Amino acid sequence: MAFRLKLVPTHTNIDFFRWQWATFGASVVAVVISLLSVAILGLNFGVDFKGGTTIRTESTQKIEVAIYREALDQLNLGEVSLTEVFDPSFGPDQHVKLLRVAPQEGYEAVTPEVIEEIEAALLAVDPAVTFPSVESVGPKVSQELIWKALMAVAVASAGIWTYVWLRFEWQFAVGTVAALLHDVIVTLGVFSIFQLKFDLTIVAALLTILGYSVNDTVVIFDRLRENLAKYKEMPLREMMNLTTNETLSRTIMTMTTTALALLALIIFGGDVIRGFVFAMFFGVFIGCYSTLYVAKNIVLMLGLDRSDKSERKKRNGGGDHEFANIDA
């Protein structure tokens, strides 16, 4: 037999429910901690959501952050954050800093005068400085963007719920949506605890995580549905273990290829999108975990009505819907 790299042995017989309560408890704790952290520490919103201005500065001279800060202090701009940016792709004489200024009091729109003042003040201490990107968002728009982002996540969850419900059983839909809310909340928690910058692209990453997590879950459910038809008598718990073991090698394979691709982006993709890529990278792992330990747990807890579809239909007076059995 030719050489094959196998992260997962051909036959596995892992009991995914052995630590059912421990893993489920861990998930609940992680969700609670994340929610608490978001409530107490809050998220480190970028200008998209908070309003204000981000200026990226680049200079051939190495100048301390403190000197920039001193130059800016005289301007009375309110809250200013200034950080040095490092990236393996930067040349030896490439010094990049990110400057963030809170929106100025009493303005709904952006304030170009402030940007001019800042640029002039920095040029005074560092004549070699350039400003490769300047982004300003007025508080009015940033409020709307927050709403749009929340809407996006809510609509996506509802859409997924509906799709999974139509294609499978309602218990699957509950399990799937619980799993992906878990993923989104824990990712938010990580961004809150480490105070990573949270902007519009992170919302896009969250939606991608939703898509990925569902993808993973749906593949297992698809197999479970097939097995439900095949083994009528097997207890649900065993059947879920069988299904998960059968699909485990695929779950790990896909996680690995996706993580590899994202890893390349984290290392080589530049600092501009690193946060975005990191969110997705983290999401791949959390999505995989929630597929294995959250979604199925919930389906098991809810139980499935495994009586024959036609019988159930008679009993319920045709309560089941006709899409559940369509195969693509």
Place this chain on the structure above:
Amino acid sequence: MTQSPLWKRVLILSTILAAILFALPNLFYERVERHNDAVAAIALQGGAATPEQEADLALWPDLLPSALVPLGLDLRGGAHLLAEVHVADVYKARIDALWPELRDALRPLRDQVGNVRRQPSPDGILRVAIGNPAGMEAALTTARSLAAPVTSLTGMGGSDLDIRAEGPEIVIQLSEAERAATDSRTVAQSLEIIRRRVDEVGTREPTIMRQGADRILIQVPGIGSAAELKSLIGTTAQLTFHPVLGTTQDAGADPGARNLLLPSMDEKGIFYIVEQTPVVTGEELTDAQPAFDQNGRPAVSFRFNASGARAFGDYTANNIGKPFAIVLDEEVISAPVIQENIPGGAGIITGSFTVEESTELAVLLRAGALPAGMTFLEERTIGPELGQDSIDAGQLAALVAAGLVALYMIASYGFFGMISVVALAINIAMMFAVQSLIGATLTLPGIAGIVLTMGMAVDANVLIYERMREELRAGKSPAAAIHEGYDKALSAIVDANVTGMLTALIMFFIGSGPVRGFAVTTTIGIVTSMITAVYVTRFILELYIGWRRPKTIIV
């Protein structure tokens, strides 16, 4: 294993070839771009090409497709503005113009309604007190005769004015339907003027579109900064010609009733006292061009329409020897002395301009004034170097990602892994081909979307191959195992991709800018990866099986 019908194989093969053909120009981005620019420039000149343009044309054969994936601002560099149009400005102008009309209409009814006086009121509302409240009914009837039906695209209906009595006062404002119709017109007009101003400068592929009820999104690649873009769009660029009453150096001087005190644009500390009512305004201009005066200094020549020319001619004929002021946005550009009657309605504005300034002023004048003021809610500038850095980083990351995924797939599935790597390469080509053809903008998150697609596209193959392994273990023949693998995995593949597409579509409708770019790229990636991972790999496998007829296969 049963062979696919011939038409299916032909279709797949031609899809692959088309994908490669249409993706090809993107490999030679700069050459094709110069070629396309030359084509556009020659078409604009009416067919004759300069030698440089000929050289650019030759960079890319005409027979090959030349559509490129447009690059977003974050990759190409440029400026992004989100402007909010002050639609309410227009209400005020309309209502203010209504007052003299109403006064004149009520004059013949003085016996019935008594004296009329305009009362102080918020902008956009006209309050008129009448001396004799008993005549209110007659006054209201007269006021209503001034109203007209609302005209809008969505249909006619209702009066454009809301007229009611409040004690001894008539209160008039625009009706709700009229306000909606006016808003829509104001934004459309602003959009058109902005488009003309941006187009005048001739940048490549600007995006100017309406967003929501009263906003305009402006994205111009290649422009230096958002500030530059704003000065190009201008805020009002209102040109007026006023009679000059005198000059002063006192900024606090009282110009007197119905007069204005305006600063000079060039001479610091000089102020002009001018009559408030202009002789002619920029709205009556039909043309403005950069020019040079007798001394060879940059200037702007202009021409009025018939009514503007008459007013201008009459005024100059009656005021020879007196100065008059050319005022742009409340600043006096110059105040020449009228040398002679100017009957033709054409003239020249001199001042201390540079060539660029005179060109810009001509553009502003020609495009006309914006109907209402604007505030900018969002401004973004991305430098071209940062964009290029992002492209380079994205390319490197994509290559490394492709290499890693390919190695891993081949290590895991051997020959079958190689087939899926070929399919992956075709998938990337297809993504570029589709993006080029539909002109979907590639953004930095979009590049991340491509890389992510590489990781996720092989998922379908993984599902198929894992299924084949199971079928082989169950003792099926190679052909049957391959057949079953594709058949049984399809349902899972479709389910997985539909949900992925769902979230991408939501991102597209709710997101903006770079996020939208990501949504577009991943949506395209999901569709093309399903085609390549299912049909293309199957096509290659069928070719292989038909050729070698293996007794056993190892997945």
